[in-house]
Amino acid sequence: MTRSARLGIFSSLFAVAIGLVVFVSMAFLRSEPPTVDFATGHAAGQPVDMTLQTVGAVGYGAHPTWVSYLTRAPDGQWSHTTLWDLPADTRINVTLDEYDSGSPLRNPQLGRVYGTAGNDESVNGKSVSLVNATVGNGVAHTFSIPTLGVNVPLYGVNGGAKSFCSQPAPCPLTAEHNVITFSFVTPKQTGQYPWQCFVPCGAGFLYGNGGPMQTIGYMDGFLKVVS
Numbered sequence: 343m344t345r346s347a348r349l350g351i352f353s354s355l356f357a358v359a360i361g362l363v364v365f366v367s368m369a370f371l372r373s374e375p376p377t378v379d380f381a382t383g384h385a386a387g388q389p390v391d392m393t394l395q396t397v398g399a400v401g402y403g404a405h406p407t408w409v410s411y412l413t414r415a416p417d418g419q420w421s422h423t424t425l426w427d428l429p430a431d432t433r434i435n436v437t438l439d440e441y442d443s444g445s446p447l448r449n450p451q452l453g454r455v456y457g458t459a460g461n462d463e464s465v466n467g468k469s470v471s472l473v474n475a476t477v478g479n480g481v482a483h484t485f486s487i488p489t490l491g492v493n494v495p496l497y498g499v500n501g502g503a504k505s506f507c508s509q510p511a512p513c514p515l516t517a518e519h520n521v522i523t524f525s526f527v528t529p530k531q532t533g534q535y536p537w538q539c540f541v542p543c544g545a546g547f548l549y550g551n552g553g554p555m556q557t558i559g560y561m562d563g564f565l566k567v568v569s
């Protein structure tokens with residue numbers, strides 16, 4: 343084999359190897375949790391009901407110990423995702439079952455409820471416009487949509503409770519939890535609106551702000567508002 347032939351084969355193999363690395367990297371970067379569709383078949387003017395959970399540890403997948411949100415799809419199946427297709431200019435009625443323990447807030451401002459219908463939330467049937475995280479079980483997570491001015495602090499459960507959820511998500515209704523309900527209206531303008539938790543709940547990461555706090559499907563996601 344001539345030197346140039348060897349060089350040719352080597353260059354080809356090298357190019358294939360580079361191609362594979364790029365392909366695998368892009369596939370990894372593009373992978374994301376499923377999007378739950380609340381928009382298809384939606385009748386204009388009707389509200390959308392959405393049920394979510396927050397859990398202290400999701401219990402399976404790539405990061406079983408991470409805190410997480412979960413979404414119940416309209417067919418009743420729970421999905422480990424934070425991505426939703428939502429109809430524009432529509433009232434979203436959220437029921438959020440909160441199973442995680444809480445703590446005081448580093449920023450007490452996040453204990454205020456705003457941007458929801460009535461600027462309040464219902465916690466176990468009681469209307470609340472401010473959660474004082476320095477008393478009781480503190481705040482576990484928030485549901486916040488910064489670009490829409492929505493913030494909902496999620497009152498924590500007692501971490502020492504006998505029935506504290508310790509199984510893979512979704513947690514059962516028999517486990518200790520708070521039922522939090524609130525409503526907000528999606529914008530008229532279609533597009534992707536990021537939402538996230540603002541409690542630094544990523545235990546084991548720098549200042550609690552890494553890991554699940556930075557990962558779609560756990561503590562942040564997108565409202566994909568469609569017409």
Ligand SMILES: [Cu+2]
Pocket residue numbers: 409482483484539540541542543561
């Ligand atoms: Cu959180």
